[in-house]
Amino acid sequence: MQFLTPKAKINIKIFLKYLILAALSSLLMQSDDYIQKLFTEANQATFELKFTLSLLGFHLLLWLAGNRTLALTVISLFAVMQFIQLLHISYLGRPLDPTTITSSLKETGDISSAVQGTLTEHLHIILAVVIPFLINFYLFWRFLPNRLNKWLTTFCYLGIFLILASKPYRATYRDLNFFLPSPTRPSLYNSLDTFSFLLVKGFPDIEDVMPKAEIPKPILSKIESNAHTVWLIIADSIRADHMQIFGYERETTPNLVKWQSKGLTAHKGIAAAVATAASIPLMMNVIQDPGNLLQLKSEETNLFKLAKEAGFKTTWLSSQGSRVLNDLGVRHIDTLIGQEDALIRFEQKRDQAIIEFIDEQNLQGKNFVVILLRGAHAPYKINYDPNRKEFAKWNDDDELDRIIEGKNSYDNSILFTDSVLDQILERIYSLEGENHVVITADHGQLLGEDNLWGHNILRKEVAIVPLLSASWNAPNGTKLADSVENTYWISHFEMSRWLAARLGTDIELQQYDTNRTFLQGKNLYGINQYLEVDMTDEIEINLSEPFITPNYVPYLIEKTQ
Structure with a gap:
């Protein structure tokens, strides 16, 4: 420090002083989650380094x-948001979202009396929110300096404005789905999302987008199941017609083909929706009817909940971010590992890291395990880049025509996914007892057809997904093929019903038709388009013209006496 002038030394000391105070302030502002965790398991927030560094800045x-x-x-505004957020988590067991605020405003009397009736269960919020924020308030009141420098102050004002305006600005061009909370993100992050959306877009009313006709409720019955483990493996963005096991000319799934000799069966599946954030909640809550948000929010048919009720340990392993966890019933998950929990490991190994996490789990007793792989998600090359020598089988040079390069790199990523699935199946096959597994994709992918790319479009290429299943050491009548009449086309809804049965619950729908399902759009919370899918033809599916969810009228099947 000898080369520094006395004035420079003083400036560095001042900066370090306020850097330490800023670190203390940012930690205090996140401490509410960890205090609440001492009193309730409903708060699922985890530490995120990136968000913490943003708060520090x-x-x-x-x-x-x-x-x-x-x-x-x-600080006062943040404290008010967090008090509302943590009270909601304490009372309802899940993070606050814009649609919940809208419905709560209509039921303030009932909610107030309900909270008062269970007041002692929520008193911890005083510790969790009031005390940390009061300490923060005091620190700023006692130690905040007078203006240090006119230009520095101007720069700080500009930075503060840009940070505070960033989320409201996103709300001007993004829909509600982007602002739905992730249960494992810091609650302050979720609060900023929710209140930013409300500030810009106002209060959304889910009643405006729900079907005009009442959807019959599912009938649940407990049934006997001796399953030891039940597995659902979802590989993002994989379409069946690019898999060797479904007759594709390229050898993209050599390992899965070999597993057919050990009982793996292949069916073409119909995705529940065209986007991950819509498809997976529909799968995990066994929902078929478009716009059925009441069933989604009730968690009545949530697979994690049904598994817990039947005595299964529940596990979620994902190489993707936590945003996909919304509406999955996180409070019913015992072990939850996602991308944020091991950023470096996933960056280095991609989906291969999932194998390591499986090996770290205790799979003794009854287990329900759900795995979300990156699969063939765009950009495709990034999925297999750490293992290019083994999986870059088809030329993926950027200089190639986009359609050729896209097809080749997409097929390479499926080849890599095939290797990961092979390793997972080996571990399941080695387990003792009755074991069931189903492998599917959340949706398909467009690869330049009609110059279209991606998946948020209601098209056949996005609708048709692989659906592979196996049941080992299992009695007759428990396999997936035994549970549905139409075994060539199997919808995600039928797949989820089968999983629920393996977990000990039969789910019956009055309006169920084995030859008919729906492909929903990407917006579960909004004016959502959907198509009716006719599966009566064994070769091709027939898609209807688009409808919107408010106009959905359930087709009730007349049952013969």
């Missing part, structure tokens, strides 16, 4: 701006 700007009124106003 924001608080440093607040400290260096030297404006006590601004700092205390921001």
Whole structure:
């Protein structure tokens, strides 16, 4: 430090002082989650380094701006948001989202009396929110400096404005689905999403997008099941017609083909929706009817919930981010591992890291395991880049025509996924007892057909997905093929019903038709388009014209006496 002038030394000391105070402030602002965790398991938030560093930078700007009124106003607003958020988590067991606020405003009397009736269960919020934020309030009140420098203050004001405006700005061009909370994200992150959406878009009313006709409720019956483990493996964005096991000319799934000799059966499946954030909640809650948000929110048919009721240990392993966890029933999951929990490991090994996490689990006793792989998600090359020598079988040079390069790199990523699935199946096959597994994709993928790419489009290429299943050491009548009449086309709804049965619950729908299902759009919370899918033909599916969810009228099957 000898080369520094006395003035520079003082400036560094001042900066370090406020950097330490900023670190303390940012940690205090996240401490509410960890305090609440001491009192309830409903709070599923996990530490996120990236968000913590963002908070640190924001608080440093607040400290260096030297404006006590601004700092205390921001802290007060955050405290109010967090008090509402944590009260909601404590009472309902899940993070607050914009649609919940809308419905709560209509039921303030009932909610108030219900909270008062269970007041002692929520008193921990005083510790979780009030105390940390009061300490933060005091720190800014006592130690905030006067303006250090006119230009520094101007820079800090600009930075604070840009950070606070970033989420509301996103709300001007993104829909509600982007702002739905992830149960494992810090609750402050979810609060900023929710209240930013409300600030810009107002209060959404899910009643406006729900079907005009009442959807009959499912009938649940407990049935006997001796399953030891039940597995659902979802590989993102894989379409059946690019898999060797379904007759594709390229050898993209050599390992899965070999597993057919050990009982793996292949069926073409129909995806529940065209986007991950819609398809997986529909699968995990065994929902077929478009716009059926009441069943989704009730968790009555949630697979994790049904598994817990039947004595299964529940596990979620994912190489993707936590945003996909919304509406999956996270509070019913015992072990939850996602991309944020091992960023470096997933960055280095991609889906291969999932194998390591499986080996780290205790699979003794009854287990229900759901795995979400990156699969063939775009950009395709990134999925197999760490293992290019083994899986870059088809030329993926960027100089190639886009359609040729896209097809080749897509097929390479399926070849890599085939290897990962092979390793997972080996582990399931070696387990003792009755074991069931189903492998599918959340949706298909467009690869340049009619110059279209991606998957958020209601098209046949997005609708048709692989559906592979196996049941080992299992009695007759328990295999997937034994549970449905139409075994060539199997919808995600039928697949989920089969999983529920293996978990000990039969789910019956009055309006169920084995030759008919729906492909829904990407917006579960909004004006969502959907197609009716006719599966009566064994070769091709027939898709209807698009409808929107409010106009959905359930087709009730007349049962013969």
